Amino acid sequence: MFLESYKPRHSKIKKKNLFGLIKYVIFISVLLILVLVFAISEPKDNKKTLDKEFFIGNYEKSKNILRIENATFVGKDKKRRPYTITAKLAIKESSKKNTFMLESLKADISLKENNWLILKTKKAFFDINSKVLSSNQSVGAFYDDGTSFISPSLSYNLNNGIIYGNEGIEMLGKWGNIKSDYFSYSTDDEVLVFDENPVMLINQ
Structure with a gap:
């Protein structure tokens, strides 16, 4: 009975790690998009020739x-x-x-x-x-x-x-x-x- 109900822990750990990685990638992508939008929309106000x-x-x-x-x-x-x-x-x-x-x-x-x-x-x-x-x-x-x-x-x-x-x-x-x-x-x-x-x- 014990062996039949046993589920290996390493598969759960892999799922948690994968979910965390996806959240991290999404966060970085959103951050990069915000930085690019700000850089494009910001007016240039520097002294230049x-x-x-x-x-x-x-x-x-x-x-x-x-x-x-x-x-x-x-x-x-x-x-x-x-x-x-x-x-x-x-x-x-x-x-x-x-x-x-x-x-x-x-x-x-x-x-x-x-x-x-x-x-x-x-x-x-x-x-x-x-x-x-x-x-x-x-x-x-x-x-x-x-x-x-x-x-x-x-x-x-x-x-x-x-x-x-x-x-x-x-x-x-x-x-x-x-x-x-x-x-x-x-x-x-x-x-x-x-x-x-x-x-x-x-x-x-």
Whole structure:
């Protein structure tokens, strides 16, 4: 009777060990899945240089939008003169392949003979392909000789050095001031053209 009812203990031990192993594998698998999901969904917020000739800044990228905090765009025009554009925030939507929207920007532009020009505005758009910087908000410009101007909007081709605006300009200098409805400026030959109702007031 005793032998007929006897069941070996080692088979029970094997079943317990197998069940424990299955639970351990399931636990590890779930843990790995959670880690992978967290790593994929976590936004990147580290300072990186995506392209040394392009831009530098802390960036966060999602499926449709690239956001760069404290962005810096660097480059050279066709005369190999450097320029630097800094912005508090740069945003590029995936639908706009080459265009960044810039907030609180400052553009430092080198001119010939070590002269320089600075542009400032609250909002602008920069096409990284054509190198065109444009703004439909008030833009302030400052030259190294103390001359400055304000324009409601302008477009600046950083590659060929042409700036123009068709919504007016007011230029101030030691000599006086000029107002005009249209202006253009070439940084190559430093020729400034005022057109459409220009008015000049000369200081006495």
